[in-house]
Amino acid sequence: MASLARPALYASRRRRNFIAMGLSMTATAFGLGWLVLILGVLLWEGFSGLSLRVFTEMTPPPGSSGGLLNPIFGSLVLTFLAIIIGTPIGILAGTYMAEYGRHDRLTSVVRFINDILLSAPSIVVGLFIYEVMVYPMGHFSGLAGSVALAVIVMPVVVRTTEDMLNLVPNQLREAAAALGMPRAYIIARVCYRAAKAGMITGVLLAIARISGETAPLLFTALNHQFWSIDLNGPMASLPVVIFQFALSPYKDWQQLAWTGALIITFTVLALSIGARALSARK
Amino acid sequence: MEPARRQSVADVALEAGNIAVDAQASRARALSGLRFWDNVYRWLTRCAAIGVLAILGGVIVSLFIGSLPALREFGFSFLTEQRWNPVTEKFGALAPVYGTVVTSFIAMLIAVPVGLMIAVFLTELCPMILRRPIGIAIELLAGIPSIIYGIWGLFVFAPFLQETLQPALITIFGNVPVLSALFEGPPYGIGVLTASLVLAIMVLPFITSISRDVFEAVPPVLKEAAYGIGCTTWEVVRYVVLPYARVGVIGGVMLGLGRALGETMAVTFVIGNAHKISSSIIAPGTTISATIANEFTEAVGELYTSSLIALGLILFVITFFVLAAARYMLLRIERRVG
Numbered sequence: 001m002a003s004l005a006r007p008a009l010y011a012s013r014r015r016r017n018f019i020a021m022g023l024s025m026t027a028t029a030f031g032l033g034w035l036v037l038i039l040g041v042l043l044w045e046g047f048s049g050l051s052l053r054v055f056t057e058m059t060p061p062p063g064s065s066g067g068l069l070n071p072i073f074g075s076l077v078l079t080f081l082a083i084i085i086g087t088p089i090g091i092l093a094g095t096y097m098a099e100y101g102r103h104d105r106l107t108s109v110v111r112f113i114n115d116i117l118l119s120a121p122s123i124v125v126g127l128f129i130y131e132v133m134v135y136p137m138g139h140f141s142g143l144a145g146s147v148a149l150a151v152i153v154m155p156v157v158v159r160t161t162e163d164m165l166n167l168v169p170n171q172l173r174e175a176a177a178a179l180g181m182p183r184a185y186i187i188a189r190v191c192y193r194a195a196k197a198g199m200i201t202g203v204l205l206a207i208a209r210i211s212g213e214t215a216p217l218l219f220t221a222l223n224h225q226f227w228s229i230d231l232n233g234p235m236a237s238l239p240v241v242i243f244q245f246a247l248s249p250y251k252d253w254q255q256l257a258w259t260g261a262l263i264i265t266f267t268v269l270a271l272s273i274g275a276r277a278l279s280a281r282k
Numbered sequence: 283m284e285p286a287r288r289q290s291v292a293d294v295a296l297e298a299g300n301i302a303v304d305a306q307a308s309r310a311r312a313l314s315g316l317r318f319w320d321n322v323y324r325w326l327t328r329c330a331a332i333g334v335l336a337i338l339g340g341v342i343v344s345l346f347i348g349s350l351p352a353l354r355e356f357g358f359s360f361l362t363e364q365r366w367n368p369v370t371e372k373f374g375a376l377a378p379v380y381g382t383v384v385t386s387f388i389a390m391l392i393a394v395p396v397g398l399m400i401a402v403f404l405t406e407l408c409p410m411i412l413r414r415p416i417g418i419a420i421e422l423l424a425g426i427p428s429i430i431y432g433i434w435g436l437f438v439f440a441p442f443l444q445e446t447l448q449p450a451l452i453t454i455f456g457n458v459p460v461l462s463a464l465f466e467g468p469p470y471g472i473g474v475l476t477a478s479l480v481l482a483i484m485v486l487p488f489i490t491s492i493s494r495d496v497f498e499a500v501p502p503v504l505k506e507a508a509y510g511i512g513c514t515t516w517e518v519v520r521y522v523v524l525p526y527a528r529v530g531v532i533g534g535v536m537l538g539l540g541r542a543l544g545e546t547m548a549v550t551f552v553i554g555n556a557h558k559i560s561s562s563i564i565a566p567g568t569t570i571s572a573t574i575a576n577e578f579t580e581a582v583g584e585l586y587t588s589s590l591i592a593l594g595l596i597l598f599v600i601t602f603f604v605l606a607a608a609r610y611m612l613l614r615i616e617r618r619v620g
Binding site for chain 2: 013014017020021023025026027030032035042045089092095097101106107109110112114115117119123124127130131132151154155158183184185187188208211215218222239242243254257261264265272273276
């Protein structure tokens with residue numbers, strides 16, 4: 001009755017609601033539109049250059065054809081090493097925060113700092129590693145590149161490890177303790193096992209995060225024109241090669257950059273969807 | 283028989299006693315071993331946790347040491363000077379700092395309303411079946427590496443803007459007194475505006491996913507009460523959900539801002555890398571991260587390198603405070619919910 005008593009007010013409220021809800025739908029379409037647009041362009045531009053040669057030949061000099069074998073290999077090596085270095089430290093730190101020091105001051109400080117490192121600009125990490133590794137050693141190296149990536153991996157792993165261990169029910173720990181198991185064994189045999197899926201998800205997300213990282217590699221691993229497995233020297237990686245080739249004036253290089261971009265994006269998307277599927281299964 | 287048997291019983295007793303002693307000793311050994319490894323593990327994890335702090339300290343200290351030569355040479359004028367001349371070795375950070383702030387500001391101007399509206403759609407309007415897929419799709423935008431945004435921005439988005447949006451802006455605002463200065467100059471395609479738009483798309487998913495989470499944390503009773511007295515969906519969002527979730531939303535926005543400030547590759551591709559401050563937002567400019575990415579490997583001389591590292595230090599300090607504020611606000615809302 002009240003609404004009928006003041007029809008003008010009622011209509012204007014309805015109109016305002018209609019406009020706001022229309023805007024929110026438009027915004028969603030807008031957001032999804034970019035995803036479709038970017039992936040569409042990537043498929044369109046990158047797919048035409050995709051062939052077996054991309055995976056079997058080295059990066060070419062300008063004007064001739066070639067593939068992306070050495071940057072793909074370099075990226076795999078750098079990512080693998082970064083995970084090997086960053087994951088154990090991350091898991092240990094996360095374990096301390098969730099198990100030994102759940103309520104102490106150190107944990108809350110580390111959590112705060114870790115969350116900041118999680119979104120700190122990656123180019124600053126590159127500068128940091130340049131200062132502590134590249135400059136004292138006197139040359140760019142693949143090793144420095146993977147340490148830089150490891151610094152990015154660590155906060156991701158710390159965060160997921162802590163979150164996942166916090167989800168493990170306390171009864172499990174108490175039951176194990178009642179059997180006389182010491183703390184370290186409870187953590188290793190009970191808690192890690194219960195939190196395994198979540199922790200693997202964290203590592204997958206970390207891989208997804210670093211496989212597209214370019215900024216920290218620019219002045220640590222630099223780039224390499226040819227096949228190189230020497231970790232002590234500069235090393236090619238897919239993102240840096242894309243950066244170099246895309247900004248070059250040569251058509252062949254630009255085509256290879258698009259193809260590389262396609263490979264990276266779908267690797268990253270597959271990893272993050274895989275991580276989601278893994279964590280949703282539980 | 284008898285004595286022998288008695289002897290053997292004594293033997294057996296002795297043996298059993300020995301075994302008991304042995305067992306106790308091995309038990310004690312095993313226990314002390316367990317205790318030892320437990321302590322080792324506790325210290326190992328503690329050191330790793332402290333290591334996280336050490337990395338942050340290391341970043342600050344190493345950047346500070348690296349930037350000392352530049353800071354000593356230019357002093358405070360490093361922050362206030364616009365010149366950037368590698369030949370005469372005169373450096374000032376004003377142009378990149380200005381570019382970083384302006385691109386992030388314009389990006390947030392676009393991304394905040396759009397991100398919030400998407401979060402409203404996801405929590406209030408979207409049918410249940412579509413919520414997860416649409417949420418994941420928006421989050422995938424965050425997963426795309428920034429170099430992909432860069433290459434897409436340079437080859438697809440910038441030419442598109444050059445032909446459509448930028449000429450339109452120039453003609454519309456060309457005769458408006460103050461605004462004409464904002465849209466002055468030829469449409470290059472690349473420039474501050476293009477970089478801001480790409481940044482807006484990149485931070486959108488961060489704002490959306492955090493806003494969605496804090497919107498979902500609003501107690502249903504409050505919303506139901508508002509709907510019960512006849513509020514429209516928009517009124518519920520505007521007068522119940524937003525005020526309740528305000529702190530969390532601001533935290534999410536700051537987190538997005540932190541990302542936008544430090545974003546490197548996408549901006550490097552489309553900003554144009556011009557070391558000057560111009561009033562026009564369609565003119566080329568530069569940001570801190572783009573300057574470092576472009577010039578660091580080619581920088582010769584201690585002063586040049588050191589100036590670039592000083593830029594990195596400025597960037598790190600700015601993002602540190604923005605991110606710390608964001609975390610503090612999100613922590614506050616977490617406490618209220620939990």
